[in-house]
Amino acid sequence: MVLVAWLRTSLISGLDQTAWQRAQAVAEIVNSGNLHARLPSPGDRDIAAQVVDSKGTVRSSSPNLEGNRRVFTFAPSASDEPHARSVQHPPHSENGIWRAVAIRAGTPSAPMTVYAAVLTEDVDNSLAKLTRGLAIGVPMAVTALTSVAWLLTGRALRPVEMLRAQTAEITVSDLSRRLDVPPSADALGRLASTLNDLLARLEASTQKQRQFIADASHELRSPLSSLHTQLEVAARHPDSADWRRLGPVLVEDSERLSRLVDDLVRLARLDAHPRFRRRPVDLDEIVFAEVQRARQRTNLTIDQHTVSAARVDGDVDALTRVVRNLLDNAIRYATLRIDVSLGACDGTAQLVVSDDGLGIPGPDRQRVFDRFTRLDDARARDTGGSGLGLAIVRDIITVHRGTVHVEDNAPGARLVVRLPIARL
Incomplete structure (x- = not known):
């Protein structure tokens, strides 16, 4: 519909321009004083012209209007642009719709009006054929494109349906199954x-x-x-x-x-990924308090003289649990002595808890942070541990964007915790 409307407007505008040019040509004949009763024929039967004087008398006509009375009666345009009108079935003329324009010509003492018109029959016939073609072709083209799109979409979505079906067959009791990966890297x-x-x-x-x-x-x-x-x-x-x-x-x-x-x-x-209450925490105060608490439960020597100030962003209760678990672990496996140190360097606070026990073999230093992990010999259930203390330490430190690992103390083990210091 938009195409037909635009094309009709364009073609009618062309007809208006043709009528305007014919009217100007006739006006030049009138102004030159060479006007005759019969206007020169432009060679196109669909173009008509008349020259009318101020009394309404037809002074000259194109061959296709020769002998007819005045056909057009509207006033001429006052501007230099074509102002055409549609005239349906002009009297004594061929049937159809004409696009007609009028311009002034002649002298002030003998003014005349020049009318020129172009028949719209060819345009109407062409648009009718186009409309019929579009009315038949567009639905067929849309149907064909829709069918092709449906087939292509179905073919493209077939692997998706296969993935969906395979996913639906996977249950919580059998998570070992995997989906078939299509060969195309898309x-x-x-x-x-x-x-x-x-x-x-x-x-x-x-x-x-x-x-x-x-x-x-x-x-x-x-x-x-x-x-x-x-x-x-x-x-x-x-x-x-x-x-x-x-x-x-x-x-x-x-x-x-x-x-x-x-x-x-x-x-x-x-x-459950809890939200800890983050705020600046003096980690050295927590260490001093937990060391004092640990000394009340053991006769081992706990040395804290290398503990210095270190402030971190974190949850007080969670960090207290970290220090307590590290000390409990050291008390459980130490022989005579436990060393605790704390310091800040390069934007990181480092807490170290060392014992002089049997130590942790290299292959087991990562495994001790797993849940319910106990090593042989000294690290057995008889010592009272549940195998969860260091797992809790690792999880809390990870939430605080820190790290924890085990090093050799020769003899014994060193548990090293690193946390980012608080921003000022």
């Missing part, structure tokens, strides 16, 4: 690779969660079984139960169970 292939990476991460996370649940159940079973057994024996033989000896043992088992539950709750909160 967006679909990258999507399949990304989904496979996602499945791999989900599988690893699920396995880790299941292992965690299994380890937690195993760890909880041991102190609960011990408490249950001792209480059951005491209940069945109340007269022979030595409560003075049994009481401290039960208290120790219950404290161990309480520590384990507390560590499990803390790990669960860390897995």
Whole structure:
């Protein structure tokens, strides 16, 4: 519709320009004084012209209007631009619609009006043919293009449907399956690779969660079984139960169970990605307070003379838990002495807790930060550890954008924590 309307406007404008040029040519004849009763023919039967004087008498006509009375009666245009009008079925002329213009000519004493008109029949016929062609061709072309687009889209989306079907078949009980990656290195292939990476991460996370649940159940079973057994024996033989000896043992088992539950709750909160209350924290004050607390629970020598000021951005409770776990770990495995140092250098605060125990072999220095990890010999369940302390340390330090690792102390182990210092 827009095309037909634009084309009609363009063609009619061309007809108006033709009529205007014919009227100017006739006006030049009038002005030259060579006007005759019959105007020279332009060779086109679709162009008509008349010259009318001030009394309305036809003074000259084109051959196709010769002998006719005045056909056009509208006033001439006052501007130099064509101002055409549509005249339908002019009297004594051929049927159809004409585009007619009028201009002034002659002298002031003998003014005349020149009319020129062009028949629009050819334009109307051409536009009618075009409209019929578009009315038939456009729906056919749209149908053909839609069909081709439908087929191409279906073919392009077929691999997507295959990926969707394969994804729907993957269940939480079988995350080992992977999607078939299309051979083409396009967006679909990258999507399949990304989904496979996602499945791999989900599988690893699920396995880790299941292992965690299994380890937690195993760890909880041991102190609960011990408490249950001792209480059951005491209940069945109340007269022979030595409560003075049994009481401290039960208290120790219950404290161990309480520590384990507390560590499990803390790990669960860390897995939920909590928002710590970040603010500038004097890490040296936390170290001094925790060292004083640790000295009340052990006879080991704890040296803190190399602790200097260091301020970091973090959560006070979380960082306190880090220092406490590091000291508890050192107390558990040290022989005679524990050294604690803290300093700031190059925008990083470094906390080091060293013990003089058996140390940690090189291959196990990364594994000790896994949950429920205990090494052989000295690092056994009998020492009272749950295998969660260093895992909590690593998770908290990671949230604080820091690092923690183990170094050799010869003898013993050095646990090194690095945290970015607070911005002023």
